Amino acid sequence: MTLVAAIQLNTCADLAQNLADTRALLGEAAAAGAKLAALPENFAFMGAHEADKLALAEPDGGGPIQDFLAQTARELGIAIVAGTVPVAVPSDAGRVYAASLVYSSAGRRIARYDKIHLFDVDVDRGDRVERYRESNTIAPGEPAYVVVPTAVGALGLSVCYDLRFPELYRALAQRGAELLCIPAAFTDKTGEAHWETLLRARAIENQCFVIAPGQCGTHASGRRTWGHTMIVDAWGAILAQRTDDTPGVVLADLDFDRLRQVRSTLPALKHRRL
Ligand SMILES: O=C(O)CNC(=O)[C@H](CS)NC(=O)CCC(=O)C(=O)O
Numbered sequence: 329m330t331l332v333a334a335i336q337l338n339t340c341a342d343l344a345q346n347l348a349d350t351r352a353l354l355g356e357a358a359a360a361g362a363k364l365a366a367l368p369e370n371f372a373f374m375g376a377h378e379a380d381k382l383a384l385a386e387p388d389g390g391g392p393i394q395d396f397l398a399q400t401a402r403e404l405g406i407a408i409v410a411g412t413v414p415v416a417v418p419s420d421a422g423r424v425y426a427a428s429l430v431y432s433s434a435g436r437r438i439a440r441y442d443k444i445h446l447f448d449v450d451v452d453r454g455d456r457v458e459r460y461r462e463s464n465t466i467a468p469g470e471p472a473y474v475v476v477p478t479a480v481g482a483l484g485l486s487v488c489y490d491l492r493f494p495e496l497y498r499a500l501a502q503r504g505a506e507l508l509c510i511p512a513a514f515t516d517k518t519g520e521a522h523w524e525t526l527l528r529a530r531a532i533e534n535q536c537f538v539i540a541p542g543q544c545g546t547h548a549s550g551r552r553t554w555g556h557t558m559i560v561d562a563w564g565a566i567l568a569q570r571t572d573d574t575p576g577v578v579l580a581d582l583d584f585d586r587l588r589q590v591r592s593t594l595p596a597l598k599h600r601r602l
Pocket residue numbers: 369370374447460461462488489492513514515518519547549551553
């Protein structure tokens with residue numbers, strides 16, 4: 329058995345405050361015995377305006393957010409999947425990559441995945457339309473399938489809106505992923521309709537654990553996110569989830585014997601023909 333954590337946050341526009349909140353919950357996860365903890369999308373900063381995050385862009389490999397992550401992983405002895413970090417796009421000061429970075433418990437960065445699919449969507453709220461244009465401030469990552477060996481198994485990386493593109497997860501599973509990480513800031517509206525169903529479908533169809541830490545509550549922009557951070561097993565069962573709309577740690581013990589049993593008794597991954 330292997331204990332992992334998914335951390336739910338209500339990120340605000342104060343970087344120092346967000347890092348302090350993150351550090352406290354990572355500490356809680358480590359104290360409980362978790363070997364790996366995953367943070368939500370935009371864990372370090374959510375400003376009043378999308379463009380506010382550009383001021384926090386860090387060069388690849390260094391900066392206050394990345395230094396915090398490396399140091400915290402080392403001090404707590406826990407691997408961290410850092411939801412997303414705003415990493416500078418060389419030659420484009422107007423956009424950043426939404427980079428999901430993985431740190432080993434020694435504080436070494438062992439993987440980077442840049443969000444591929446950008447949320448350029450109008451969310452209909454009945455009385456008004458909420459307009460998201462993520463591509464105004466985020467540069468899309470080149471399509472890439474990142475699977476990284478960790479202390480808790482082979483981890484496939486993705487971010488938030490990627491969840492709606494099952495071909496990404498199929499490719500990660502084909503490349504050996506046993507866990508899929510989906511850090512998110514889902515809208516409360518689309519989250520209520522689709523979040524749990526999509527997460528459980530990705531787990532079931534790819535016979536992988538799914539770790540999905542989410543943003544929750546109201547943010548500086550006035551937008552609301554869905555929370556419902558959860559960890560799902562390869563059979564689609566919800567192992568643990570946070571139903572409170574507040575920050576906190578979700579813990580689950582991953583049983584890899586169960587994963588192997590699911591894959592051998594229902595060998596759908598081996599029955600693929602396309
Ligand atoms: O809300 C914010 O301010 C922050 N949101 C985000 O950072 C990102 C990009 S705008 N949200 C999503 O990708 C939501 C996807 C989603 O909700 C869906 O696929 O339904």
